[in-house]
Amino acid sequence: MLRQSLRILPLICAALLGACAVPHATDSTDASAPIVLQSQGSFAVGGTVVQSPGTYALGKAGPDGQTLHGDHARVVYQIPVNPRKLPLVMWHGFGEFSKTWETTPDGREGFQTIFVRRRFPVYLIDQPRRGGAGRSTVAARIAAEPDEQRWFNMFRLGAWPNFYPGVQFSKDPEALNQYFRQMVPDTGPLDNKVAVDAVSALFQRIGPGILITHSYSGGLGWQAAMRNPAIRAVVSFEPGSGFVFPEGEVPATMSSLTGPLAGTAVTMDQFQALTRIPIVIYYGDNIPTEPSSDPGLDNWRVRLAMARLWVDAVNRHGGDAKLVHLPDVGIRGNTHFPFSDLNNLQVAEQMQAFLSRAELD
Amino acid sequence: MLRQSLRILPLICAALLGACAVPHATDSTDASAPIVLQSQGSFAVGGTVVQSPGTYALGKAGPDGQTLHGDHARVVYQIPVNPRKLPLVMWHGFGEFSKTWETTPDGREGFQTIFVRRRFPVYLIDQPRRGGAGRSTVAARIAAEPDEQRWFNMFRLGAWPNFYPGVQFSKDPEALNQYFRQMVPDTGPLDNKVAVDAVSALFQRIGPGILITHSYSGGLGWQAAMRNPAIRAVVSFEPGSGFVFPEGEVPATMSSLTGPLAGTAVTMDQFQALTRIPIVIYYGDNIPTEPSSDPGLDNWRVRLAMARLWVDAVNRHGGDAKLVHLPDVGIRGNTHFPFSDLNNLQVAEQMQAFLSRAELD
Numbered sequence: 001m002l003r004q005s006l007r008i009l010p011l012i013c014a015a016l017l018g019a020c021a022v023p024h025a026t027d028s029t030d031a032s033a034p035i036v037l038q039s040q041g042s043f044a045v046g047g048t049v050v051q052s053p054g055t056y057a058l059g060k061a062g063p064d065g066q067t068l069h070g071d072h073a074r075v076v077y078q079i080p081v082n083p084r085k086l087p088l089v090m091w092h093g094f095g096e097f098s099k100t101w102e103t104t105p106d107g108r109e110g111f112q113t114i115f116v117r118r119r120f121p122v123y124l125i126d127q128p129r130r131g132g133a134g135r136s137t138v139a140a141r142i143a144a145e146p147d148e149q150r151w152f153n154m155f156r157l158g159a160w161p162n163f164y165p166g167v168q169f170s171k172d173p174e175a176l177n178q179y180f181r182q183m184v185p186d187t188g189p190l191d192n193k194v195a196v197d198a199v200s201a202l203f204q205r206i207g208p209g210i211l212i213t214h215s216y217s218g219g220l221g222w223q224a225a226m227r228n229p230a231i232r233a234v235v236s237f238e239p240g241s242g243f244v245f246p247e248g249e250v251p252a253t254m255s256s257l258t259g260p261l262a263g264t265a266v267t268m269d270q271f272q273a274l275t276r277i278p279i280v281i282y283y284g285d286n287i288p289t290e291p292s293s294d295p296g297l298d299n300w301r302v303r304l305a306m307a308r309l310w311v312d313a314v315n316r317h318g319g320d321a322k323l324v325h326l327p328d329v330g331i332r333g334n335t336h337f338p339f340s341d342l343n344n345l346q347v348a349e350q351m352q353a354f355l356s357r358a359e360l361d
Numbered sequence: 362m363l364r365q366s367l368r369i370l371p372l373i374c375a376a377l378l379g380a381c382a383v384p385h386a387t388d389s390t391d392a393s394a395p396i397v398l399q400s401q402g403s404f405a406v407g408g409t410v411v412q413s414p415g416t417y418a419l420g421k422a423g424p425d426g427q428t429l430h431g432d433h434a435r436v437v438y439q440i441p442v443n444p445r446k447l448p449l450v451m452w453h454g455f456g457e458f459s460k461t462w463e464t465t466p467d468g469r470e471g472f473q474t475i476f477v478r479r480r481f482p483v484y485l486i487d488q489p490r491r492g493g494a495g496r497s498t499v500a501a502r503i504a505a506e507p508d509e510q511r512w513f514n515m516f517r518l519g520a521w522p523n524f525y526p527g528v529q530f531s532k533d534p535e536a537l538n539q540y541f542r543q544m545v546p547d548t549g550p551l552d553n554k555v556a557v558d559a560v561s562a563l564f565q566r567i568g569p570g571i572l573i574t575h576s577y578s579g580g581l582g583w584q585a586a587m588r589n590p591a592i593r594a595v596v597s598f599e600p601g602s603g604f605v606f607p608e609g610e611v612p613a614t615m616s617s618l619t620g621p622l623a624g625t626a627v628t629m630d631q632f633q634a635l636t637r638i639p640i641v642i643y644y645g646d647n648i649p650t651e652p653s654s655d656p657g658l659d660n661w662r663v664r665l666a667m668a669r670l671w672v673d674a675v676n677r678h679g680g681d682a683k684l685v686h687l688p689d690v691g692i693r694g695n696t697h698f699p700f701s702d703l704n705n706l707q708v709a710e711q712m713q714a715f716l717s718r719a720e721l722d
Binding site: 031034035036037038039040041042043044047050051052056058059063065066067068069070072074076081097098099102103107109113126131132133134135136137138139140141142143144145146147148149150153159160177178180181182183184185187188257293294295 | 392395398417538542546
């Protein structure tokens with residue numbers, strides 16, 4: 001019986017593909033298994049249109065009467081076959097774009113492919129004025145100023161030229177080459193409202209989903225979640241700024257070697273939106289509790305401390321927020337990019353366990 | 362027998378996926394069938410590193426001694442299961458990036474997904490200083506000057522606000538919204554050598570493949586193919602400039618409403634590289650043979666005329682180049698973007714037939 005089936009299988013499988021083989025193929029954590037998609041694509045969402053005064057005339061030079069569509073987000077999506085209900089919407093941090101979630105600097109699969117394999121629809125964002133969402137309605141100058149040794153430190157790979165001991169980043173020079181090249185400049189002034197507007201417009205378009213933020217988009221993510229109830233949960237990797245507190249409950253400004261870190265006051269009404277969804281925050285390793293003379297370390301010391309106060313505030317008002325400092329659960333050596341570090345599959349397990357406990361998968 | 366097989370099929374298919382169902386699934390022109398990939402990812406390739414004078418010191422502000430990795434191309438790839446031998450490398454035109462080949466402005470599949478479905482490995486390029494390859498080693502200003510009515514005309518959608526009759530572009534306003542938003546600015550000076558260097562480095566990395574160019578990258582594509590024998594064929598959609606001729610054979614400069622169009626002299630040695638590979642050029646509709654008062658039409662009149670002289674030159678020296686003016690083969694209404702027009706599946710058939718005739722598939 002089995003042998004007979006094997007002979008006719010290619011024909012039958014081709015005919016019945018949607019019903020039989022495919023759903024099994026996509027629920028996989030094995031990077032050598034096929035990736036099976038129902039569909040994939042990209043689109044722009046949100047944004048605005050500006051128009052120059054005057055009248056456009058065919059063949060006349062100059063902007064008179066012409067339009068510019070800009071300040072949208074760019075979105076790339078993949079929908080696996082037999083998808084889970086809620087999509088993951090992944091939003092990069094400062095100086096980065098959707099690449100954050102793609103192939104890791106050392107060439108392994110990033111969170112985009114890892115979670116598509118686990119049957120989550122995945123949407124990657126380029127926020128307005130970044131990467132493929134480059135059309136800005138406001139002019140800007142790109143300085144091309146060398147700054148990578150500072151990022152090496154701020155992203156907690158180490159203190160140039162030394163890696164921190166045990167850091168989860170490949171020592172192959174090509175990994176660092178790829179890592180530096182995944183940065184992109186702002187093509188217009190960095191504008192939080194423009195960014196949050198576009199991401200909220202994305203959830204308006206696709207409906208309920210789970211927002212994954214990183215670093216600078218952490219603070220923007222709280223803004224988006226306060227605005228749009230289609231954001232059903234937030235997973236925030238190393239949020240770096242923009243912690244919102246109810247008026248009257250903003251903690252004292254913290255100071256570090258990289259400057260002051262202040263909370264942002266919002267109305268209790270706004271804040272309460274954040275108490276109605278599950279939230280998890282992850283921080284990596286090499287974040288001290290005491291002041292450090294290493295700016296990269298000291299910068300994240302106050303951010304982790306502020307995040308702890310923030311989680312307390314959310315939960316004090318009836319919320320469901322959790323902070324996971326990865327070394328506390330035995331996951332060590334992570335940089336500012338836990339989702340692309342050498343142990344990113346372990347980090348993915350953490351995130352999927354959170355989604356599972358919150359019944360979001 | 363069939364009924365029995367159906368019952369055990371899910372198990373067998375899951376077990377034998379690589380051997381049975383998957384190869385059939387990917388060789389499909391049906392947009393409702395699953396897309397089955399062996400792998401996907403992204404990387405930076407080529408580029409340079411600049412370093413500021415001075416010494417970097419931890420925590421000290423400013424560029425002293427710091428590096429900037431820039432001027433690379435960004436590449437996104439998908440390898441289908443059971444892939445054809447030669448990958449397609451798709452290179453966007455002026456003001457565009459990899460989005461050119463993704464979802465069409467009206468929301469259908471573009472050449473990326475169409476050809477992955479047909480089992481071609483597909484690589485999409487963002488050329489240096491564009492889109493996700495935004496890190497430039499040279500500073501630049503982004504003007505944010507409204508210019509879309511001019512592009513509406515230059516890309517041969519029509520003479521604003523009117524579409525050309527029968528044009529293969531959706532009249533749904535959202536299609537035009539998406540179309541305008543797929544443009545991105547240069548994040549550094551447009552530099553042909555920098556772009557060709559990075560694309561040549563890509564072929565160095567991935568080995569033999571077929572280069573697909575569009576508009577501005579048409580001319581850069583000849584440069585890349587003269588440099589790198591790993592480029593085994595070129596498919597060029599509406600090349601707009603940079604036609605290379607052997608010294609002494611450069612045709613007279615042509616003039617149009619949008620300015621002069623001159624050929625570029627190269628050595629006979631360089632030129633002969635282009636006679637050793639199959640080349641096809643496609644142009645769409647609404648390109649007149651006589652001068653026109655519509656700049657969009659007149660611009661492409663001279664480009665099509667120059668391309669004809671170019672194909673003649675290649676073939677005169679023993680090459681295998683062909684120019685297909687799509688209306689001549691009954692395919693009408695195409696804009697400057699035939700691969701994303703409403704009839705792009707018909708255009709894909711043309712391209713695949715070329716690859717098949719040249720035994721490149």
